[in-house]
Amino acid sequence: MPEGLSPGEVGKEIFEHRAHAAEEEEEEEGSAAEAKGRDRVLTIIEAVLLAVVAVLAAWSGFASAKWSTQSSLDLAKASAARTVANREAYLAADLKNFDALTFNAWFTAYVVGNKNAMRVAEQRFRPQFLVAFDAWLKTNPFTNPNAPKGPTYMPQYVQPELAQSNLFDARADNYYSLGEVAGSNSDGYVRTTVYLASVLFLVGISGHFRVRGARRGLVTVGGAILAVSVVLLILAPRPPV
Numbered sequence: 001m002p003e004g005l006s007p008g009e010v011g012k013e014i015f016e017h018r019a020h021a022a023e024e025e026e027e028e029e030g031s032a033a034e035a036k037g038r039d040r041v042l043t044i045i046e047a048v049l050l051a052v053v054a055v056l057a058a059w060s061g062f063a064s065a066k067w068s069t070q071s072s073l074d075l076a077k078a079s080a081a082r083t084v085a086n087r088e089a090y091l092a093a094d095l096k097n098f099d100a101l102t103f104n105a106w107f108t109a110y111v112v113g114n115k116n117a118m119r120v121a122e123q124r125f126r127p128q129f130l131v132a133f134d135a136w137l138k139t140n141p142f143t144n145p146n147a148p149k150g151p152t153y154m155p156q157y158v159q160p161e162l163a164q165s166n167l168f169d170a171r172a173d174n175y176y177s178l179g180e181v182a183g184s185n186s187d188g189y190v191r192t193t194v195y196l197a198s199v200l201f202l203v204g205i206s207g208h209f210r211v212r213g214a215r216r217g218l219v220t221v222g223g224a225i226l227a228v229s230v231v232l233l234i235l236a237p238r239p240p241v
Contacts, residue, residue: 045219049203049226051141056226056233057196064189065237067182074179076092078172085168096152099129100102103151111159192236195229198222 036143102124109117125133132151141147147156166193 007141042215042219046203046206049199049222053196053199053203053226056229057193060189060229060233061195062194063236064186064193065240067186067189069180070240071179071186074175074182078175078179081168081172081175085165085172088161088165088168092159092165095126095159095161098127099152100150102126102129103133117120128158128160128164182240185239188232188236189239192229192232195225199226199229 008164102121105124106118106121109121122130124135129151132154135154135156136148136151141148151157202222202225203220206215206222
């Protein structure tokens with residue numbers, strides 16, 4: 001009996017080999033198609049993330065600019081109000097010095113008994129000071145040891161300029177506080193924009209990695225940062241109109 005394979009067995013082996021090769025080829029094609037499908041899904045996710053980041057970054061930059069402008073306006077108003085307050089305070093101090101000088105002239109004339117000089121000094125009194133002066137005389141200051149030290153210590157001595165100064169000082173403080181808050185809001189939006197920029201960077205470089213795991217990891221980290229950024233934008237105060 002001759003050794004070796006018969007033509008029938010050879011044909012059978014060839015048939016089985018071709019069938020096995022065809023199965024392996026189909027498996028490889030299926031794996032490639034499956035991998036290609038996964039890559040396509042990942043690419044779509046990256047595109048969606050980039051689109052969302054682009055919109056949110058534009059909004060965050062706009063809000064930051066609006067708050068920055070509002071901060072500058074509030075600080076400018078604070079500076080203007082402080083200037084008015086200082087001017088009114090200087091005017092009040094000058095008028096009080098004038099009242100003191102005219103009173104000293106009257107008091108000197110009173111001490112030496114010069115009634116004509118006293119009359120001239122009284123004519124130089126401002127109307128607001130004259131009211132306080134008359135009230136001071138009624139306290140008998142020359143015989144009453146408990147009398148106020150002078151007309152400027154009387155409650156009737158009112159300085160509208162000083163009240164205006166205090167009013168504008170308070171207004172300046174309020175505007176300055178608003179400017180600080182607006183500046184802080186602007187900084188918050190800038191910080192969120194930086195977070196969004198990092199998402200843009202991570203998703204942008206993920207497409208350059210051939211290893212699917214690394215690409216998926218970068219997209220996952222970018223998505224997490226994007227979620228945090230969205231929460232910060234929701235909680236952030238709305239920009240001024």
